[in-house]
Amino acid sequence: AIRYTNDGGHVVITVSIDDTDAVISVTDDGMGIAPENIPQTFSRFWRAEESRERASGGLGVGLAITKEIMDRHNGTISVESELGKGTTFSLHLPVLTQNNISVTETLL
Helix, strand or coil, X not given: XXXXXXXXXXXXXXXXXXXXXXXXXEEECCCCCCHHHHHHCCCCCCCCHXXXXXXXXXXXXXXXXXXXXXXXXXXXXXXXXXXXXXXXXXXXXXXXXXXXXXXXXXXX
């Protein structure tokens, strides 16, 4: 988010818990993502043309790795963006409670 936000821009990270999930949101007021690019956002090695033109580096794997981690933990990641106004990535991870934890005892 910081790479794609202009000088003087803002990146806001919020953490909350709803009924079933821990929710982490990262919102910036940077360049945003064009609607036609949203479907590729989590594809490995994909970078928007605008980000290729920036001297920001990066390989285009960070969001793909994040999505894989979320999938492996039964979570989700989503993106909402408006070109020229900014982007929000929301991560939802299931919260473990005593009701949904099972204990297995193993004897050696």
